[in-house]
Each structure stands twice: as C-alpha cells, then as structure tokens.
Amino acid sequence: MNVSEIEPQAVDTPITRSALFIVATLKPGSDNRDSVRSLCGDIAALVRSVGKRVPAGNLSCVMGFGASVWEALFGAPRPASLHPFREIGSGGRVAVATPGDILLHIRAEHMDLCFELASQIMTRLGSAVTVVDEVQGFRYFDMRSIIGFVDGTENPSGRELGKFTLVGDEDAPFAGGSYVLVQKYLHDMAGWNGLSTTEQEHIIGRTKLSDIELDASVKPSCSHSSLTTLEKDGQEVKILRDNMPFGRPGAGEFGTYFIGYARSPEPIEEMLENMFIGRPPGNYDRLLDYSRAVTGGLFFVPSATFLESCAQ
Numbered sequence: 188m189n190v191s192e193i194e195p196q197a198v199d200t201p202i203t204r205s206a207l208f209i210v211a212t213l214k215p216g217s218d219n220r221d222s223v224r225s226l227c228g229d230i231a232a233l234v235r236s237v238g239k240r241v242p243a244g245n246l247s248c249v250m251g252f253g254a255s256v257w258e259a260l261f262g263a264p265r266p267a268s269l270h271p272f273r274e275i276g277s278g279g280r281v282a283v284a285t286p287g288d289i290l291l292h293i294r295a296e297h298m299d300l301c302f303e304l305a306s307q308i309m310t311r312l313g314s315a316v317t318v319v320d321e322v323q324g325f326r327y328f329d330m331r332s333i334i335g336f337v338d339g340t341e342n343p344s345g346r347e348l349g350k351f352t353l354v355g356d357e358d359a360p361f362a363g364g365s366y367v368l369v370q371k372y373l374h375d376m377a378g379w380n381g382l383s384t385t386e387q388e389h390i391i392g393r394t395k396l397s398d399i400e401l402d403a404s405v406k407p408s409c410s411h412s413s414l415t416t417l418e419k420d421g422q423e424v425k426i427l428r429d430n431m432p433f434g435r436p437g438a439g440e441f442g443t444y445f446i447g448y449a450r451s452p453e454p455i456e457e458m459l460e461n462m463f464i465g466r467p468p469g470n471y472d473r474l475l476d477y478s479r480a481v482t483g484g485l486f487f488v489p490s491a492t493f494l495e496s497c498a499q
C-alpha cells in the first residue's frame with residue numbers, strides 16, 4: 188500500500204478538556220484474542236456512533252498494544268522498536284514498569300462522551316481483558332497541570348507533528364503508527380506548595396503565571412525543561428504530550444497522567460533517563476522530589492488502516 192493512503196489513529200487530536208486512560212491485560216485464549224481483533228476492526232465505527240451525538244465534542248480514541256501481546260494478536264513482524272517498558276532509575280527515584288497489554292486513550296471535550304465510548308468498548312471486550320488501571324483526567328484552569336504550571340506549551344504542531352510522532356520509511360510495514368509511553372504520577376502537593384514560586388519556576392524552567400521559558404542565564408541545567416530538551420545532529424527532537432491532571436482531593440490524591448507520543452520510544456526513554464538518573468548522572472529532575480511514578484507502560488499505536496484490516 189502507498190504510504191500516502193495510510194490513515195494514522197487520532198494521535199494528533201487537539202487538546203481536549205477530558206480524557207480517560209484505560210490499561211488492560213489480555214486474558215489467554217483464542218476467543219479473547221478474537222474479541223480484541225474484532226474490536227480493532229470496529230473501533231472507528233464505534234467512535235463515529237458515539238461522537239455523532241455531540242458533533243462539537245471532539246471524541247477520539249487511540250488504541251495501543253504492548254510488546255508481550257503483539258505477536259499473539261497480530262502475528263509477525265512486530266514494530267521494530269516495540270519492547271517492554273524498561274525501568275529507569277534506582278533507590279527512591281524509579282520510573283517503574285507495571286503490567287499492561289492494551290492502552291485506550293479516549294479524549295473528548297466532555298467526560299460523558301469518554302464515559303459512553305469506554306462503556307461501549309468494555310461491553311465489546313467483555314471478559315477478554317482485565318482492566319489494571321483506569322484514570323479520568325481533566326483539564327485544570329488555563330491548561331495548567333495540577334502543580335500550577337501550564338503544561339503542553341512546547342508540543343510540536345503543524346508539519347512538525349507528523350515528523351515527530353509518526354513512523355515513516357524506517358519501518359515501512361508500520362508506517363503511520365506511533366509509540367506511546369504512559370506513566371501515572373502522584374504528587375506531594377504539601378511539599379510542592381511549600382516551595383516559593385521562584386523555587387518552583389527553577390524546577391520547571393518556566394515562569395508560573397506567564398509560562399515564559401527562563402532565560403538561559405538563570406535556568407538551571409537540572410530544570411524539567413532543560414532535561415527534557417533533546418538535540419540530535421543539531422536539531423531539537425520533540426515528543427507530543429497530552430498530560431492530564433487527576434485526583435481525589437478527599438483521599439489526598441493529586442496526580443498527573445503523563446502520556447507521550449513519538450516516532451520511536453528512544454527520545455522519551457532518553458528524557459526519562461535525564462529526569463530520573465540525571466544529565467550528567469546526579470543532575471536529576473527536582474520535580475521528582477515531589478512526584479512519584481506509580482505506573483509505566485510502552486505501547487505501539489498501529490495506524491487506523493492497520494486496525495481496520497483486522498476486521499477482514
């Protein structure tokens with residue numbers, strides 16, 4: 188098939204106000220694998236059916252699959268860079284790996300749309316999977332993360348978006364696909380709020396109110412922004428993030444669901460190394476003194492064209 192005829196999944200959905208993140212494991216058995224493949228073939232139609240009811244609701248769903256189930260579901264070959272999530276860090280600062288074979292990233296302006304689509308999907312999957320994590324994310328005031336800083340500013344856009352997020356000729360059978368890495372973080376909000384605004388700004392590398400990048404003369408090399416800025420051959424390498432706050436204030440839970448899409452897992456993993464181990468080692472991301480990763484998974488997001496072909 189000509190690459191220009193391949194339709195990616197809705198990786199590039201514009202930022203929405205709500206999202207549902209569901210991570211599930213696949214139960215053994217050919218019936219269960221059939222249920223998942225049959226859903227793959229029908230997912231676009233399901234999104235249309237639910238989304239049509241609220242045309243301005245921007246409903247979308249991205250499905251990703253982990254290394255441990257790829258061959259069982261779709262046979263060989265597997266996407267060239269798909270592997271299990273590699274734990275990074277040590278001691279009290281670890282990007283942990285947790286179970287998960289299938290990721291559903293459902294986005295819409297309103298949670299009722301996400302909720303309805305997730306309900307329809309789960310009805311289709313029945314007992315084929317076990318949901319191991321489910322998070323309802325919401326957009327905080329002026330696109331801010333739960334720690335009070337605007338999140339998503341430096342995302343690629345326009346023509347850069349496809350260049351940084353979609354697999355191309357380097358892995359032709361999987362062109363139009365994407366890699367996605369997710370992590371659920373819990374924050375020590377009392378500790379974070381105990382810092383002055385200037386201390387917080389040095390940790391993130393941007394001003395809090397106006398979201399302007401700190402000048403190089405004052406921006407620490409351990410700031411979140413410095414450690415997640417990568418260059419290859421003199422060019423910046425970007426990833427697409429659509430993080431969402433979540434939480435249960437009554438239970439003292441305040442979190443960020445990190446989700447990063449890229450053309451290869453490599454840049455996201457390098458960012459994690461810089462954050463958790465440090466660049467150079469020891470010069471780690473101080474955001475991690477107030478944030479703990481409690482889940483971690485890596486998935487491949489095949490193109491919508493690939494998913495549709497599962498129906499045949």
Ligand code: HEM
Nearest residue numbers: 332336337338339340341372412415443445455458459478
């Ligand atoms: C604790 C969870 C996290 C929070 C609350 C958080 C928050 C933020 C904020 C507020 C910014 C600045 C505004 C922006 O450009 O979006 C930012 C930038 C960024 N973050 Fe995170 N982040 C988190 C985890 C991560 C992780 C795990 C990665 C990658 C593995 C990452 C990658 C990036 C990148 C690439 C940028 C843009 C840097 C730049 O070009 O200046 N973040 N993040």
